[in-house]
Structures are given as C-alpha cells and as structure tokens.
Amino acid sequence: MSAIDFSDPATIAFLTEALTAAGVDGLEISRPGGQLRIVVAGKDGARISSTGATPPPAPGSASAVVRAPMAGRFCLEHPISATPQNLPRAVSDLDIVGFVAVGHILLPLRAGRSGVLTRLLAEPGALVGFGDPLFEIGPPS
Template sequence: MSAIDFSDPATIAFLTEELMAAGVDGLEISRPGGQLRIVVAGKDGARISSTGATPRASGLAPGFASAIVKAPMAGHFCVEHPATSAAPQNLPRSVSDADIVGFVGVGHILLPLRAGRSGVLTRLLAEPGAVVGFGDPLFEIELPS
C-alpha cells in the first residue's frame, strides 16, 4: 500500500469534495513538519488551513534578519487575488504581520497568505501561477533590527 501525497493539490481537492459529499464536518492531518485541516463550512464550500514553522533565513547584511513566508499547503500560487483588477504591488514594500501578501489555491478554494511578521517584503521566491508544495518558500521579509 502506498502513502497518500497530502502535498498534491489534486489530492486536497479530492478530499475536500469527498468530505462535502459525505457530509463530514472536517479532516485534520498532522505530520512532524505541519498540520493540514479541512473544515467543511456548509454546502457552499470548505475552509483549508495549515500550520508549519516559518524559519528565519540568513544572508542579509549584519544587523538584519529575514523571515520566509512558506506555502501552508500545496496549490497554485497567486500574488494577487484572481478576481481583483488592481495593479500588482511592487517590491520592496512595507507589510504588517496581518497583511495578506498572496494566495494559494486548490480548485475553487483560495487560502490567503499572511506576512506573519512586520517588515519589508523584499523578494518573491516563487513564480506567480506556479504549483507549489507544502513548505515551499514564497516570499522573503526583511525584519527590522
């Protein structure tokens, strides 16, 4: 018996559809590197959330630190909400810990990516529209010293 790949967007979409069809309230999967939770919100959809460590990266000038925003689940990476007609924001730009800096989508489900740290969003580490896996680095935020 082979293991299920919970980092595959198609697997997550399939699980979500099956949970909704079966009338199940949700599913939680825990692994050493993180946790995936699918909560069915009703007939109209589901909410997917995931947790994982956000390690600090090095390589900046002395006195500076950075944080990496990682993909909380597998899916398609979007810098801007797909329904928005606003022009994309240029980098670098200031962000607060609660700012939404991008999205990861699986089917019709879109998970917002919060900065998680206040600082300056300096680099895009993944190509917009690319399929990303759980834990893939997406953004770099320079933290105030």
C-alpha cells in the same frame, strides 16, 4: 500501505469534494511534521489551512522567507481583486501576502512577521510545492 501525501493538491481536492458530498463539516489531520485542516463552509466553499514544522523567524533577524504551506498554484493576488500588489511594501505579521490555489480553493499566505515585503521568489501562476520559497520579508524600515 504507503503514506498519504497531504501536501498534494489532488489529494486535498479529493478530500474536500468527499467531505462536501458526505455533508461533513470538516476534517483535521495532525502528524509530527504538520497539520491539515479542511472546514466545509456550506455555499461559500471550503477553507483549508496547513501548517508545517517550520519554526517562526527569530525576532531581529535580517530577513525571512514566506514558504508554500502546501502544493498548488501560486497567486500573488486574490482572483477578484483589482488592486495589484506592489513591492516593496510594509506588512504586519497577520497580513495576507498571497495565496496558494488548489482547484477553486484559495489558501491565504500570511506574512508571519512584520517588516517589508521586498522580493517575490516565485512567479505568479507557477505550480509550487510544499516548502517552496514565495516571498522575502526584510526588517521594518
């Protein structure tokens, strides 16, 4: 039996639909390389979080790269947002700097460190894979 690819958007969409149809509140899968959590939130849809084994950047390092935590479509802005994201801009470690979309589900991308969001490394709307670079964050000004 082959291993299931939990970074595949089709697999995650299938799991989300199956959980919703079965009336299950959520699912968490942990493996040595990362963790996948799907929480079904009733009428508001599902929330998905995924973590890989990538360590956080060292404090004081020159720049860091925000990478895709799973495969999907890269979105620079929330689909209902009317405010465009301008670069460069200051961000804190908890700021949401973009999204990875899997079907109708959006996985928020957090900056992961404070600094200046300096460069976009993927085109909005592009299909990205697990670990693909999306943004570059430089040191605070």
